[in-house]
Amino acid sequence: MENTINLTLKVWRQNGSKAKGRFETYKVNQISTDNSFLEMLDILNEQLINENKVPVAFDHDCREGICGMCSLYINGRPHGPDDDVTTCQLHMRKFKDGQTITIEPWRSAAFPVIHDLIVDRRAFDKIIAAGGYVSVSTGGVPDANSIAISKVDADEAMDSASCIGCGACVAACKNGSAMLFVSAKVSHLAMLPQGRVEGARRAKAMVAKMDELGFGNCTNTGACEVECPKNISLSNIARLNREFLSAKLQD
Amino acid sequence: MSNLLTASIGRKLLMSVSGLFLILFLFVHLILNSFLLLDGVMGFQEGQFFNAGVHFMGTNPLIKVIEPMLALGFLIHIIYSLILTFQNMKARGSQSYASGKKTSGVEWASENMLVLGIAIVSFLAIHIFNFYMKMKGHIEWEAGPLVKFPFFGTEAEGENAYALVHETFKILPIVLLYIVGSVALAFHLAHGFWSSFQTIGWNNTKWMPRMRVISNVVAIILGGGFTVIAAAQYLFF
Ligand code: HEM
Ligand code: SF4
Numbered sequence: 017m018e019n020t021i022n023l024t025l026k027v028w029r030q031n032g033s034k035a036k037g038r039f040e041t042y043k044v045n046q047i048s049t050d051n052s053f054l055e056m057l058d059i060l061n062e063q064l065i066n067e068n069k070v071p072v073a074f075d076h077d078c079r080e081g082i083c084g085m086c087s088l089y090i091n092g093r094p095h096g097p098d099d100d101v102t103t104c105q106l107h108m109r110k111f112k113d114g115q116t117i118t119i120e121p122w123r124s125a126a127f128p129v130i131h132d133l134i135v136d137r138r139a140f141d142k143i144i145a146a147g148g149y150v151s152v153s154t155g156g157v158p159d160a161n162s163i164a165i166s167k168v169d170a171d172e173a174m175d176s177a178s179c180i181g182c183g184a185c186v187a188a189c190k191n192g193s194a195m196l197f198v199s200a201k202v203s204h205l206a207m208l209p210q211g212r213v214e215g216a217r218r219a220k221a222m223v224a225k226m227d228e229l230g231f232g233n234c235t236n237t238g239a240c241e242v243e244c245p246k247n248i249s250l251s252n253i254a255r256l257n258r259e260f261l262s263a264k265l266q267d
Numbered sequence: 268m269s270n271l272l273t274a275s276i277g278r279k280l281l282m283s284v285s286g287l288f289l290i291l292f293l294f295v296h297l298i299l300n301s302f303l304l305l306d307g308v309m310g311f312q313e314g315q316f317f318n319a320g321v322h323f324m325g326t327n328p329l330i331k332v333i334e335p336m337l338a339l340g341f342l343i344h345i346i347y348s349l350i351l352t353f354q355n356m357k358a359r360g361s362q363s364y365a366s367g368k369k370t371s372g373v374e375w376a377s378e379n380m381l382v383l384g385i386a387i388v389s390f391l392a393i394h395i396f397n398f399y400m401k402m403k404g405h406i407e408w409e410a411g412p413l414v415k416f417p418f419f420g421t422e423a424e425g426e427n428a429y430a431l432v433h434e435t436f437k438i439l440p441i442v443l444l445y446i447v448g449s450v451a452l453a454f455h456l457a458h459g460f461w462s463s464f465q466t467i468g469w470n471n472t473k474w475m476p477r478m479r480v481i482s483n484v485v486a487i488i489l490g491g492g493f494t495v496i497a498a499a500q501y502l503f504f
């Protein structure tokens with residue numbers, strides 16, 4: 017049997033990065049609890065279009081939790097009340113009939129609002145461009161098992177690599193720090209032999225870019241780890257600290 | 268090494284190392300304070316053991332080296348805490364979330380390190396005024412006659428620090444202030460201790476959860492220790 021709920025939405029509206037934003041209140045009715053949060057917003061937008069109003073702008077792409085585009089701060093939490101999911105994977109069954117839902121963009125100085133709920137996350141791209149890749153020639157496809165990698169390292173590298181760059185860590189952080197993101201990107205390469213070669217250069221370049229772009233200093237509050245939809249572990253931050261400090265000591 | 272301190276992680280390293288150094292100092296300090304209670308247990312006359320300890324600390328040549336290091340440790344820790352916190356507020360931006368922050372499982376102390384630090388500094392100022400300045404002769408106090416106490420098998424003569432502490436801890440508001448300062452310290456360290464190892468880069472999934480437990484133990488020993496000594500002096504001595 018399908019359940020439906022009626023909701024009041026308080027949505028942040030802002031006409032461009034320079035404009036002053038404000039909250040608008042909308043009502044949506046008969047929302048199926050099987051809908052995803054973004055589908056609910058689609059319904060709202062259709063309603064707005066039918067009323068000849070401007071639809072709410074929000075980021076999204078894959079809608080299956082892998083691209084990291086969706087980015088809403090919902091009722092006090094990045095990606096909303098559910099744990100370990102992105103906004104596109106958040107379902108309306110997590111909300112109650114008659115509830116008021118407050119929807120805001122990520123708030124952080126390095127992520128300025130572009131329009132309504134969309135923020136500029138190109139700062140992350142710049143950090144990746146500073147060194148989040150492997151540029152050494154790794155030759156042709158090697159024979160399987162010719163480079164032995166322990167299961168533990170392989171698993172940890174894969175876990176770190178699952179970061180989708182959504183920015184929830186920054187949005188949740190009272191310090192506006194990007195350390196969880198940067199540490200995940202440094203870690204997944206540092207733990208594998210191909211990435212290890214450039215480990216020191218990478219850690220220095222990415223941290224320098226992160227600082228330059230105005231992200232804050234991590235105080236290990238752990239809010240990022242709690243809100244990360246991909247469960248990226250705080251231990252990555254310790255690894256980044258070590259990578260960075262030992263790279264600096266070698267200079 | 269060149270530009271280590273202009274990097275976020277480099278500045279955090281300073282916070283961490285200076286913080287750990289201060290913790291080390293606090294342990295030494297606590298051991299000395301414990302003499303206040305141990306006097307009776309060890310079979311000394313009132314205050315002798317503590318006075319001997321203070322005499323040792325005051326006359327030890329090593330102290331001449333450690334004292335400026337300690338001042339420097341505090342200075343670095345405080346200056347960088349202000350720099351880092353200011354940068355963090357700027358990085359966070361001026362817009363706050365209308366729906367608040369409902370992230371669960373975040374240590375309260377970890378988000379209020381500066382507030383706790385300021386509480387510690389306020390306490391520290393009064394503490395230095397109460398004892399350190401007087402002992403070093405910067406402030407007049409009714410020192411009373413020098414006292415004798417056993418000192419490494421012989422007998423030594425020195426100021427009656429015990430009397431000063433004892434008289435100070437008869438004043439309830441001061442005792443309460445000490446307790447508030449100690450509790451602030453406990454919260455600061457419950458987060459700070461393990462966080463400093465994370466900052467240094469001790470990445471270890473097995474040990475980090477243990478470090479958090481050890482962190483609480485350190486916080487309870489130091490915060491609780493100073494509290495118990497101040498309270499016991501007021502209540503029982
Ligand atoms: C005896 C006194 C103190 C001790 C033992 C101590 C110890 C520590 C330790 C171990 C840390 C963790 C460092 C890290 O996460 O890497 C820390 C962080 C911090 N302390 Fe202190 N502290 C003391 C006094 C103060 C004072 C007086 C202030 C400021 C007025 C202060 C402000 C801070 C701040 C803001 C942090 C967080 C900084 C960060 O993690 O980036 N502390 N402290
Ligand atoms: S670490 Fe987690 S929260 Fe941060 S960008 Fe990556 S996936 Fe998003």
Ligand code: FES
Nearest residue numbers: 079083084086104
């Ligand atoms: S839209 Fe791709 S992760 Fe949500």
